[in-house]
Structure formats: C-alpha cells, structure tokens
Amino acid sequence: MPNIANRGSNMPSSPIRKLVPFADAAKKKGKQIFHLNIGQPDIKTPKSALDAVRQADLEVVAYSHSAGFASYREKLVKYYESFGVTGLDEDNFVVTTGASEAINFTMMSCLNPGDEMIVPEPFYANYNGFSVAAGVEVVPITAAIETGFALPPIADFEKVITPKTKAIMICNPSNPTGYLYSKKELEALKEIVTKHDLFLFVDEVYREFCYDGKAFTSVLSLDGIEENVVVFDSISKRYSACGARIGAVVSKNKAVMDTVMKFAQARLSPPTLAQILAEATLDVEANYLAEAITEYDNRRKYVIQRLQNMEGVITPNPGGAFYVFVKLPVDNTEVFCKWLLEDFDLNGKTLMMAPGAGFYASEGLGLQEARIAYVLNLEDLKTAMDCLEAALKVYPGRTIKTVTGNRAEAV
Amino acid sequence: MPNIANRGSNMPSSPIRKLVPFADAAKKKGKQIFHLNIGQPDIKTPKSALDAVRQADLEVVAYSHSAGFASYREKLVKYYESFGVTGLDEDNFVVTTGASEAINFTMMSCLNPGDEMIVPEPFYANYNGFSVAAGVEVVPITAAIETGFALPPIADFEKVITPKTKAIMICNPSNPTGYLYSKKELEALKEIVTKHDLFLFVDEVYREFCYDGKAFTSVLSLDGIEENVVVFDSISKRYSACGARIGAVVSKNKAVMDTVMKFAQARLSPPTLAQILAEATLDVEANYLAEAITEYDNRRKYVIQRLQNMEGVITPNPGGAFYVFVKLPVDNTEVFCKWLLEDFDLNGKTLMMAPGAGFYASEGLGLQEARIAYVLNLEDLKTAMDCLEAALKVYPGRTIKTVTGNRAEAV
Numbered sequence: 001m002p003n004i005a006n007r008g009s010n011m012p013s014s015p016i017r018k019l020v021p022f023a024d025a026a027k028k029k030g031k032q033i034f035h036l037n038i039g040q041p042d043i044k045t046p047k048s049a050l051d052a053v054r055q056a057d058l059e060v061v062a063y064s065h066s067a068g069f070a071s072y073r074e075k076l077v078k079y080y081e082s083f084g085v086t087g088l089d090e091d092n093f094v095v096t097t098g099a100s101e102a103i104n105f106t107m108m109s110c111l112n113p114g115d116e117m118i119v120p121e122p123f124y125a126n127y128n129g130f131s132v133a134a135g136v137e138v139v140p141i142t143a144a145i146e147t148g149f150a151l152p153p154i155a156d157f158e159k160v161i162t163p164k165t166k167a168i169m170i171c172n173p174s175n176p177t178g179y180l181y182s183k184k185e186l187e188a189l190k191e192i193v194t195k196h197d198l199f200l201f202v203d204e205v206y207r208e209f210c211y212d213g214k215a216f217t218s219v220l221s222l223d224g225i226e227e228n229v230v231v232f233d234s235i236s237k238r239y240s241a242c243g244a245r246i247g248a249v250v251s252k253n254k255a256v257m258d259t260v261m262k263f264a265q266a267r268l269s270p271p272t273l274a275q276i277l278a279e280a281t282l283d284v285e286a287n288y289l290a291e292a293i294t295e296y297d298n299r300r301k302y303v304i305q306r307l308q309n310m311e312g313v314i315t316p317n318p319g320g321a322f323y324v325f326v327k328l329p330v331d332n333t334e335v336f337c338k339w340l341l342e343d344f345d346l347n348g349k350t351l352m353m354a355p356g357a358g359f360y361a362s363e364g365l366g367l368q369e370a371r372i373a374y375v376l377n378l379e380d381l382k383t384a385m386d387c388l389e390a391a392l393k394v395y396p397g398r399t400i401k402t403v404t405g406n407r408a409e410a411v
Numbered sequence: 412m413p414n415i416a417n418r419g420s421n422m423p424s425s426p427i428r429k430l431v432p433f434a435d436a437a438k439k440k441g442k443q444i445f446h447l448n449i450g451q452p453d454i455k456t457p458k459s460a461l462d463a464v465r466q467a468d469l470e471v472v473a474y475s476h477s478a479g480f481a482s483y484r485e486k487l488v489k490y491y492e493s494f495g496v497t498g499l500d501e502d503n504f505v506v507t508t509g510a511s512e513a514i515n516f517t518m519m520s521c522l523n524p525g526d527e528m529i530v531p532e533p534f535y536a537n538y539n540g541f542s543v544a545a546g547v548e549v550v551p552i553t554a555a556i557e558t559g560f561a562l563p564p565i566a567d568f569e570k571v572i573t574p575k576t577k578a579i580m581i582c583n584p585s586n587p588t589g590y591l592y593s594k595k596e597l598e599a600l601k602e603i604v605t606k607h608d609l610f611l612f613v614d615e616v617y618r619e620f621c622y623d624g625k626a627f628t629s630v631l632s633l634d635g636i637e638e639n640v641v642v643f644d645s646i647s648k649r650y651s652a653c654g655a656r657i658g659a660v661v662s663k664n665k666a667v668m669d670t671v672m673k674f675a676q677a678r679l680s681p682p683t684l685a686q687i688l689a690e691a692t693l694d695v696e697a698n699y700l701a702e703a704i705t706e707y708d709n710r711r712k713y714v715i716q717r718l719q720n721m722e723g724v725i726t727p728n729p730g731g732a733f734y735v736f737v738k739l740p741v742d743n744t745e746v747f748c749k750w751l752l753e754d755f756d757l758n759g760k761t762l763m764m765a766p767g768a769g770f771y772a773s774e775g776l777g778l779q780e781a782r783i784a785y786v787l788n789l790e791d792l793k794t795a796m797d798c799l800e801a802a803l804k805v806y807p808g809r810t811i812k813t814v815t816g817n818r819a820e821a822v
Contacts, residue, residue, distance in 0.1 A: 129677030243683025265425035266540030272654025
C-alpha cells in the first residue's frame with residue numbers, strides 16, 4: 001500500500017473544525033450547540049444578491065474568465081475607490097474561490113519552499129495549512145493579550161528576519177483577535193518591508209467591520225509600497241456569503257498578478273453561480289452593511305460585557321471583525337471545549353468555541369485562550385454566555401475555585 | 412521590489428488559454444470565432460438542476476461541511492454503484508471545487524516535492540500546472556497517434572520507474588485524445604502499480620461519454636488495488652456545468668481521504684450554491700445523458716469524417732470524451748492557431764483550437780498536433796470545419812501544397 005506524503009502528514013488539521021465530530025455526537029444526543037467556534041454568521045445574505053442568481057438568464061453554467069467576470073472586476077475597482085484605494089484597474093484583480101484560494105495562489109506565486117514568512121500570532125489557523133502546502137516556514141512574532149493583540153514592536157520583527165525572509169502577513173482587522181491595525185502600525189510595517197524588500201500580505205476580508213469610531217486603512221492606500229503589497233479579499237463576511245466562495249487577490253505588482261493568473265488558469269475559473277451573487281452584492285443598498293455593522297457592534301458590546309463579568313476571564317476590547325480572543329481560567333481550552341460538547345449542558349444546551357493553541361505557531365502558547373465568534377443573534381449569544389459562565393464554575397480543570405459569591409481562590 | 416518565486420516563474424501558462432488575448436482582439440475586430448479550443452460544451456445544463464438552485468430555500472449562503480453536503484455524498488455512493496463501483500460510503504468522497512482541486516489536493520496529499528509521477532502524453536495540460544505547484548516531476552511516456560493514443564507498452568513504464576516514482580496518472584476516457592482505455596489496459600496498469608507499490612490516479616470526468624458500443628471500466632471496480640487508486644470526478648462535463656466547479660476526490664484508501672480532508676478543511680468548503688445544483692443533477696432524468704451522448708457521438712462522427720477528408724490531416728477515431736487529437740499538415744500548430752485568429756477568416760469567421768505541444772511534457776513533441784473539442788452544435792461544427800479546411804489550403808506554413816484537386820505535394 002503506497003504511503004501518503006510527508007507533506008500530507010505535516011498538514012495540520014483545522015483546530016477550528018477538529019472538534020466537529022464531538023459536536024456531531026452531542027447533537028445526535030439531542031444537545032443544542034451554539035456555534036461560536038466558526039466565522040459563520042447568522043446574518044442574512046442580501047436578498048437582492050440571491051435574487052440575481054435566481055433570476056439569472058442562464059442555460060449553460062459555463063466557465064468564466066480565469067480571472068473572474070470582467071464586469072465584476074470593473075465594479076470592484078469602484079468599490080475599492082470607496083475606501084480610498086485608487087489607481088486600480090480590473091487587471092489588478094484575480095477573482096478566487098474564497099480568500100483561501102487567494103492566499104494559496106499568492107504564496108505559491110511569491111514564495112519558494114523554504115522561504116520564511118513572518119506572521120504576528122495568534123493568527124488565522126488556516127494560514128498554517130496554506131504554508132505547509134506551499135512549503136513555507138511561518139515565523140511567528142507573538143502579540144500580547146495585554147495590548148489587545150496590537151502589532152508587536154518592529155524590533156521583534158527585526159530580530160527574526162533572515163536572508164530567507166520573504167514576506168510579512170497580517171489580517172486587518174484581525175481574525176482571530178478582532179484587533180484593528182492603525183495607520184501608524186501599517187506605516188511601521190511599510191518601513192520594514194521597504195528596508196528588507198519583503199512582500200506585505202494583508203487579509204482584509206473584515207474591513208467593513210470596525211467599531212468605536214475607529215477608521216480602517218487599507219494597505220493598498222499607502223504610497224511607496226505598491227510593489228510589495230498583496231491584499232486578500234472575500235465577500236464571505238461582508239455580505240454573509242461564506243458558502244459562495246468568492247474572494248480576490250488584489251495587487252498593483254504586475255509580476256505578481258501575472259503569476260497568480262497562471263495558477264488561476266490551471267484551475268480554469270472561479271464558481272460562476274457565486275460570481276453572479278458576488279457581482280450583485282456591489283449593488284446592494286448601503287443600509288445593508290450599516291445594519292450589519294450595528295448588529296455586530298451590539299453583539300460585541302454584549303459579549304465583552306458578559307465575559308468581563310466572568311471571574312478570571314481576560315477579555316480585550318477588539319476594534320474590528322467579529323471575534324474576541326479571550327483567556328479563560330481553565331487548564332487547557334482544547335480539553336475544555338471538548339468537555340463542553342461531551343460532558344456539559346445547561347438545560348440541554350452548550351456552546352462551541354475555537355481553542356486558542358491552534359492560532360499560535362509557537363508551541364505551548366494559547367493553551368488557556370479561545371476564540372469566540374459573535375456570529376449569532378443577541379438572544380443566542382445570551383444563552384451561549386450563560387452556558388459558558390455556568391461551565392466555568394463546574395469544569396473540573398478550572399484554575400479558579402469560586403468559594404462564595406464573588407470571592408475566588410486560585411488553584 | 413520583491414521578486415516572485417521560482418515556483419511562480421516555473422508555473423506554465425495554460426496552452427489552452429494563452430491564445431485568449433488573440434481571440435479577444437479578433438472578436439473586437441468583429442470576427443466570429445468558433446471555440447473548439449476548450450472543453451466548454453454548448454449543451455444546456457439540466458433545467459431541473461438549475462431550478463433547484465433557483466428554488467432553494469436559502470437565506471444565508473453558508474459554508475457546507477468541508478467534505479461537501481453529506482446528502483450529496485450519500486447520493487454519489489448510489490451513482491457510483493450504477494457503473495459497477497461498490498463498497499463505497501460517503502467518507503470515500505471529498506467534494507471539491509472542480510476536478511482541478513481534486514487533483515491538487517491528491518497530489519499535495521500523496522506526493523512530496525521531487526517525487527515522480529508517470530503520465531502518458533499527450534495529457535491534459537493543466538496536470539503540468541498542478542505538478543509545478545506541488546513540486547512533482549511529471550515523467551512522460553509517449554503514446555502514439557498511430558495507435559489512437561492507446562496505453563503505451565508496460566515496458567515503457569518499467570523503463571522510467573525510479574525509486575522516486577510514486578504514482579501513475581491517466582485520464583479515462585482521455586482529455587485530450589478521446590482514447591477510452593480498455594479493461595485489459597487497466598489490468599496492465601494494476602499489475603505495475605501493485606508491483607512497484609504506486610498510486611494510480613485516474614481522472615474519470617468523461618466516463619459517460621463512450622462511443623461505438625465500447626464499455627467504460629472504472630479503475631475503482633478493479634479488485635486488489637483499492638489502496639492504490641484515487642479517482643477525480645466532476646459534474647462539469649457530465650451535466651455541462653463547467654462553471655459550477657463541483658468535483659470530487661474518490662478513494663477507498665482511508666489515509667488518503669483523511670489527508671485530503673485536511674486540505675479540504677483549510678479551504679473551508681466547496682461552493683454551496685453549486686453543490687445544490689450538483690446534488691440535483693443526480694435526480695436528472697436518464698434521457699438527459701442519453702441525449703447528450705447521442706449528440707456528442709453525432710458530432711464526433713461528423714468532425715472525424717470532415718477531418719479525414721482534409722488533405723494531410725491524420726485523425727484517430729476516439730472512443731470517448733469529446734475531443735479528437737489530430738496531426739495537421741502545418742509547420743507549427745501554435746503559430747497556425749494564432750494565425751487563424753489574427754490573419755485568417757472565411758466570411759468573417761474562424762476557429763480556435765488548442766495547439767498540441769502544450770499537452771506533451773517531452774520537448775519538441777506535438778508541434779504539428781492540435782486538440783479539437785467537438786463542443787459546438789453540428790451547424791457550428793460545419794462552419795468551423797469549413798474554416799479549417801480553407802485555412803489549411805492557404806496557411807503560409809502549410810507543409811503540403813495542393814496543386815490541383817486532390818493531388819498534393821509535400822514541401
């Protein structure tokens with residue numbers, strides 16, 4: 001029997017999805033699970049965009065251009081202008097099957113096996129998978145929960161730069177931390193990528209979701225690093241269409257776009273039906289997004305307030321996306337999250353979170369942390385927080401023992 | 412400015428799509444082009460499958476299971492039974508974004524950079540792209556036009572097997588040659604993969620399209636190589652839904668499926684809208700496929716008859732798929748195909764074909780060959796064949812000079 005490859009063995013399981021079998025088992029037993037483990041919002045996809053698919057005059061579901069519909073890419077140019085990115089034309093876009101494929105194509109195009117890419121951790125776990133597939137070494141720089149996972153000092157980057165370093169990658173606003181990078185932080189990154197001639201990859205799929213009056217800055221709007229910057233985009237979160245699988249690679253670097261295009265040609269085209277939906281999202285009324293942002297902001301405030309009132313829970317105040325990355329008073333969040341599915345319920349209900357360790361490349365970090373996606377409505381979030389609060393009081397591996405009322409004792 | 416990676420530079424342009432800019436230019440000048448260069452049929456996607464998407468009760472286009480809808484995979488089990496493949500369950504399927512992703516995941520899972528994969532040439536050009544992405548060396552075995560591109564002798568395989576050889580890959584029926592492998596040929600492959608403990612990858616996306624009463628044998632139905640075999644599937648051709656981008660990896664090798672699943676998790680899910688369509692294709696009335704097969708068979712007979720009547724054209728009689736791979740009396744088919752777009756027309760019309768060299772890994776082969784996809788209706792095919800016939804008489808690089816009537820003189 002032929003063996004699978006080392007590359008296959010080295011491929012990590014998704015830390016977000018590896019608890020799915022336990023969730024399935026719990027559901028079979030009749031337990032209701034609140035899924036805060038995955039960035040799958042309950043917000044409705046815009047009806048007008050779905051109607052565009054329903055009403056499309058389509059007899060043959062044909063391949064599209066490998067770079068995606070030209071009409072869609074032309075509209076994307078205008079959408080990018082709306083948040084301050086000018087000087088793009090449709091050739092600066094390759095439409096991809098989700099941001100996932102955008103990341104994959106970009107790594108394959110820009111990085112060789114053995115090249116190093118610096119990524120502040122915690123980072124979106126699947127970056128690991130794409131790196132293993134591309135043979136790229138992820139070099140982590142650790143961001144601290146105490147700063148709300150702000151950009152680590154540039155000196156930390158300088159320390160790990162080697163002749164093999166080829167790129168820095170961030171997600172802004174961040175999945176999994178919700179941290180929104182400031183223009184000043186982006187300028188700091190600009191300096192270091194210019195100095196060392198590195199690529200700067202920025203995953204901007206959550207760019208609309210910013211709170212507390214904070215402004216989003218696209219790295220594409222910075223002058224002087226046009227050749228360094230590659231942005232990953234997706235409609236998944238913006239228009240709550242995760243299953244559409246429509247993303248994009250965006251860059252002003254022609255050599256990068258030409259190379260990405262070769263990978264795009266090899267897989268023929270992005271999904272046609274979903275491109276109809278994606279193109280239609282660009283005509284959705286502005287209040288759709290405004291309402292979605294308000295809704296997420298309300299959820300964010302609620303979840304943070306609940307978490308901050310739970311004993312021993314350390315909760316940053318994230319400025320963007322729809323995640324909060326917390327530290328819990330438990331021995332190990334993977335064990336805890338599994339226990340929540342297998343051994344806990346509050347009136348037949350429990351919640352699912354994503355254990356923190358999977359978002360770190362450094363061994364041993366994040367063991368007490370977890371990502372919570374506030375992707376459910378306020379009522380469901382209330383029940384989920386009730387579950388978490390109750391669970392933390394009885395979990396056998398808890399590190400704080402509540403003695404009476406608010407008094408607690410570390411164990 | 413940071414440079415793209417060697418891997419990116421080495422990535423081949425699609426030989427099928429690289430003439431697209433010349434076609435676009437010709438269209439802008441008002442020329443009508445008959446696209447026989449790409450496997451994009453004009454057959455209608457089943458209306459009932461499209462209606463399933465239109466009528467889906469869908470408010471949120473959500474991620475699906477990373478392996479695809481469980482309900483779809485369960486139905487695939489039954490569909491596979493219909494052509495003699497038993498013993499599968501839904502875990503033997505991972506639904507992918509087209510066969511492209513199925514090939515990519517399988518190569519990434521089963522092969523390491525530097526591993527060798529033997530592929531009879533001419534082969535589907537994009538296998539090269541996936542191999543470069545995976546760092547895999549394609550080792551070609553040349554099939555001969557004189558045999559209709561039958562499986563080369565097993566002795567040819569033995570000659571190139573090294574300790575690095577890890578897999579053999581075929582497409583059955585073949586894109587680009589239309590050759591339908593016999594059960595005997597598959598048994599020969601079985602022996603060699605067993606002897607050398609190799610994977611056997613088979614692209615079966617054209618399995619329904621077999622002619623002249625010939626029977627298709629799925630490699631999954633052979634006993635004794637269950638652990639060696641991985642099949643790539645897609646609805647693109649079967650149900651004329653190329654743009655849906657729904658394929659599958661199918662294997663009884665559990666380690667392979669578990670590893671493919673990790674790659675599937677990293678990209679979250681295959682497209683949801685298109686999965687609704689794909690699942691509905693399995694309920695399409697049987698006469699849809701019967702009619703499509705008859706239609707392709709009529710086209711095949713017509714195109715072959717026309718080609719056989721063109722002076723100096725060598726035309727095999729393919730038993731499957733919807734391609735014919737011909738040898739033309741021209742200096743170089745890439746130059747010829749470009750000339751057809753730029754400098755030739757018959758009453759404002761011309762045709763586009765895929766130059767042969769791109770389907771060979773061996774340098775210098777296929778320079779006089781081209782792939783013709785009989786994906787257009789008979790009327791369009793007639794005009795396209797008229798164009799080709801006329802073009803071959805006046806192309807400056809022709810290697811036969813027609814003197815009078817049927818008499819020809821080699822130059």
